[in-house]
Amino acid sequence: MTIIHPIPFPVAAGNPPPAGHFAFRCNACGQCCNTPPLLTLDELLRFETRFIGVLALRRVRPLSGDFTATDRAAQADIDRALLLPAPDGEALQIxxxxxxxxxxQRCPARDDAGLCGLHADHKPLACEVVPLDALRSDRLQHAVLASRQDxxxxxxxxxxxxxxxxxxxxDATDVVDPAYLDALYAHRHALAADKAHWGRPLYATLATELHAPAVWPRIPHDGFFNLSPAPLIALLATRSPQMLERCxxxxDAQLQLIDATVATAxxxxxxxxxxxxxQLRGYADAYRALRPSLARASRTPHHA
Structure with missing residues (x-):
């Protein structure tokens, strides 16, 4: 967690705190690190030997509840920037x-002492913003914090x-810690880049399959529906000879990690x-089915 230092907060002694104002201190208790993190594409590739990666899909309902028109407009801006349109007025996060x-019950990056083994080594952006949520507007982070306090x-x-x-x-309308505000914007920038680079084109290739009656209802609003990343890797491999080799x-790294993880289990x-x-065996099968076509493409004369 980013180290932040207390600063004066203008609340008169003995008075109740202003509505929507929250303060935070990481206690390194590990409760935020009891599941593996969400990743950007850069992070998926960087941590190929540490994290088994999957495509994760979630349906997102329009903002509802007792929020102002300004709140709704700010959230709509975030949704347009980071999510994809979906049926019934919903959005889709890929x-x-x-x-x-x-x-x-732990993130694979936690060390034997229960601390983050990536804290000083490109910790995922999704972890840098905890306890905030990059998919909520700055105006709604107080609601995120209220929920997570519970x-x-x-x-x-x-x-x-x-x-x-x-x-x-x-506070009730803004994130007031500069380090966390920077982390929020860095995460949103990376998510927007992923959407443009691979999210939108991948969705176009998978839309018919995803919207099928047997699949779409299985994509939840809470949690994620996981798919093999093989279609994404196949898409990326067409971008350049260098990306093909990287894929x-x-x-190969994921196959080795999956095999080792399954053996330990x-x-x-x-x-x-x-x-x-x-599920992991299915992901391994998808990679093994994809690999020969990638290897053939890497040996073609135009690739060389």
Whole structure:
């Protein structure tokens, strides 16, 4: 978590904190690191030997609830920038996600001490913005924090108003911590670049399949529906000879990581691991089916 320092917060002693004002202090308790992170494409490739990556899809409803017209307009701007249009007035988030066995209840990047092993080594942007949410506008981050305070109440990391040792993070309309504001915009910029670079063209190739009656209802509003990244890798491999070689390297690294991860799970013999073991084997099969065509393309005269 980015280190932030407390600054004065103008609340009169003895008065209730202003509505929507939250302060934050990371306690390194690990509750935010109990699942693998969302990833950008650059991060998926960088961490090819650490994270098993998947395509992750989620349906997003229009903003509802007791919000102002300004709130709704700000959120609509975020949705247009980062999401894709979907039926019934909804939007679709197509992103990348690391996965691991839920029985482990931890991110694969956590070290033996329970701390982030990537904290000083290109920690994913999705982790840099925690406890905020890059897919919500700045005006709605107070609502994000209120929700996460309920989820992480015993961690005592998110508090309304001010508290010694906690840094002001958001008020009713803005993110007030400069480091977190920079992290939010960096994450949104990367997500927008992914949407333009591969999200929109990949969606165009998968739209018929995704909107089929057997698939679309399975894409949730909470959580993600996972698919093999093989279609994305096939798309990227057509971009340039250099990217083709990079895709081959990625496929080989993922196959090795999947095989090792499954072998470890089989030795652990946890009953809850079985569904993901089958899923990971399916991802490996998709990569093995894709690899020969990538290898043939890399050997063609025009590639050389």
């Amino acid at each position: 992103t990348l996600q690391a996965i691991d066995y839920p029985s482990l 989820e992480l109440g015993d961690a005592d990391c998110i508090v309304p108003g001010q508290r010694d040792g906690h840094a002001p993070l958001a 081959l390297q990625f496929v 089989l030795a652990r013999k946890h009953p809850a691991d079985r569904p993901l073991t089958q």
